[in-house]
Amino acid sequence: MAMLPKNLPRPEECQGAQTLWYDKKKYVAINFMVQNPKDVEVDIQDTYIVLSCKDVDDNNMYNHIYFYDKVMKFDSQVKIYDRSIHILIRKVKENVAWPRLQKDANLKPNWMAVDFENWRDWANEEDEGMAEYEQYVEVSVTLTNRLMSMFEGLHILRSVTLIHGFPFQMIQDIGSKKGAPPAMDDLDDLVSTARIYLQLT
Known part of the structure; x- marks a missing residue:
């Protein structure tokens, strides 16, 4: 049995x-659906991922x-939103479909x-770049949260891109701005604390 990450x-x-x-x-996208995630920690390695956090109720x-196959742990991205933690990880073998996320069927x-x-089905699609995909994710989540804020009075977007260090980097809390629910033409950025581990094996 494989050992859990230390x-x-x-x-x-x-x-x-x-x-x-x-x-x-080129990538595998994972969404962990957690309401108001906090104390988010992510451990990404070549063969596995570990998520640890708390939800709105602690x-x-x-x-x-x-993972089904190996990934490039240093070419990945983690973003934290009000209702989910979005992770994008680059495959080692591009243009090879994954029939499942987990290795064990x-x-x-x-x-x-x-x-x-x-x-x-992306078999006949053109190659997709990271920049275009990031823009798609940002626009989709932002529009969804804007609509939700209209009905629930929630803050729009809480997002942070984690820049990976070597061998690892801890992302510190860099503050937040709070206020009344914003208008449709404004965003209230809430920056969350997260830690990401990319230790060498």
Whole structure:
């Protein structure tokens, strides 16, 4: 049995965050659905990913996933939003479809599912660049949160891009701005604290 990562041990009491994933030509996209995530920690390695955080009710959320195939741990991105943690990881083998996210085909956790809304057949598509994909994610999430704020009075967008260090870098809290729910032509940026580990194996 493989050992759990030393960086992020499993809490005694925890539950798996609902996980939606989809395949792309060069990347694998993962969305951990957590309401108002905090104390977010992510451990990305060549063969697995670990997420540890707390939700709005202070429940410990913990996910440990061994990938179907190897990834480039230093070419990945983590963004934190009001209702999800979005992770984009580059494949080692580009243009090779992943039939599943997990390596073991017999493991079928009830918290994992395919994101069919974003899944599409990319066999005949042109290569997609990171910049274009980032823009797509930002626009989609921003528009969704704007609509939600109109009905729920929620702050629009809480997002932070984690820049990976070598061998690892801790992203410190750099402050936040709070206020009344913004108008449609304004954004209230809330910057979250997160830690990401990319230790050498």
